[in-house]
Amino acid sequence: MDFIVQGFFQSIRLIISMDEETLNVVMTTLSLTGLSMLFILGIGLPLGFALGYFDFPGKHFFRTVADTLLALPTVVVGLLVYAFISRRGPLGDLELLFTIRGMAIGQVILGLPIVVSYTATAIEGLDNRLRLTLQTLGASGTKLAVTSLWEGRFQILVAALTSYGRIIGEVGSAMMLGGNIKWHTRTITTAITLETGKGDFPLGIALGIILIAISFALNISLSFLRRRVGNS
């Protein structure tokens, strides 16, 4: 029990002093997840909007696929992407393995279904008077679509935050695709796994506290947004 308590106090000292290694791990995590979210939102929002807004043949099938992929196991994603970007894989020449970009591919695959599915749900759940209202005010085409997306902004932000929560906390694909290379591809989750294995609890706990703090901030944002959605 003592080692846990001592580890906790040492971790606090580590966070306050924020040594270079811990800072690097945090910054790597933030830049990786930032890059991933850029692609997740860039691809996911239009896809989710199209899935929720338009009626087209196969819509139900695509919706089922998006919903099924919500529970995609991280190690399976790691395995598949690894197979593609390893030297022997079809994308081997791009030298993505053990890079931030390679790790981002895995995270995009993990986070994308959340944004697509939740955005589609948000758009489907918009008040059916919205379209009529916008048309009566003179909106059409792109303006109609963009305003509809904006009307669902709180639900869509919930989708983005949920997706971010999923990718920042995942360890399977980050470990497999990044290789947990110090100063290079080591993220908070892979570092915690390694340091725990080595018995270095203070650093593991320190990183865990930072991760929990980020999750806590996300949850506060989520509950605030849910309240805003509830007001609408």
Add this chain to the structure above:
Amino acid sequence: MGSKIIYEIKNLTHSYGKGPQTLDIDYLKICEGSVTGLVGPNGSGKSTLLRILAFLEPYTGGSLSFEECSDTSADVVDIRKKVTYLLQNSYLLKRSVFENIAYGLRLRNETEDLTERVHDSLERVGLSPKKFAQRPWYRLSGGEVQRVALAARLALHPKVLILDEPTANVDESSALLVKNAAVSAWKEWGTTVIVATHDLAWLTEVSTDIISLYRGRIVGHGTENLVHGPWIRENGSVVRELSDGQKIHALSSGREDHSAVVINPSDISVHRIPSGPVTEMNILKGTVTSMTLERATGCALISVQVGDIVLKSRMTVDKMKEDMISPASEVILTFSPENVRWI
């Protein structure tokens, strides 16, 4: 003002999907700068007709021309910028009151005097710009939502303002403000106003034409009396027994389905005390409940409670004064069964 035709409908039909026909209108014209009222029971096709006139709902058959242009399908986006529609239960965008009203103006790039136009619209619906402009959408009452939604349409200075039962879900004071604001648009900008409402008293005061709809068909112009069944056959005629035992007699239509009739208010005479022998087959005792001045005809419209229904009679103001008819007067209504028209 009022002579140029803005809408012309010929043989227009509409049905939702493969469902039954909801509208079947042979001919209808609406003049520019007029106030047209649509009346009829729920499900008579008022909202469908309004949505078609607002170019929000495609019709199934026939033709609809707008500003003498019969091929409206190509210009529907442009037409929608001239025609605006207020829903019965309005929806506000999730933004401030100011932004809700400014939305349509921004779409039209009419942003030069944006603040003034937004504030002017708010004042027209009786909302203080200082108090309400920055208020978020969720801090408004039902009546305020409806008034902000109307302000958003008035800010556009529309050519046609279509209102679908705008006062159905709001309190009395909000209803009055909504009605006054709609009339102000008509008076100041010559906006053509088309309104579906159950508020007949207001409609008769302000409208230049009233269209009665029943089961998707126009059954008359003006405040027609619509009397639903049950109609039963009795001694060669068809009668409707009222709750107090009095009967309305109609001629048999020769068909099995006797569901409803219309009686033109001009065909019903009102007497305080019959001056001579009454020869009409329909003689009904009733009480005057309200009297309104009909703007379109200049006549008085007398509403009389007879049993469980209200019948309206049209008479000149002079005759009304001469007979000393006033609210709460006990009167006798007379009309011929020939004037009871099956629909």
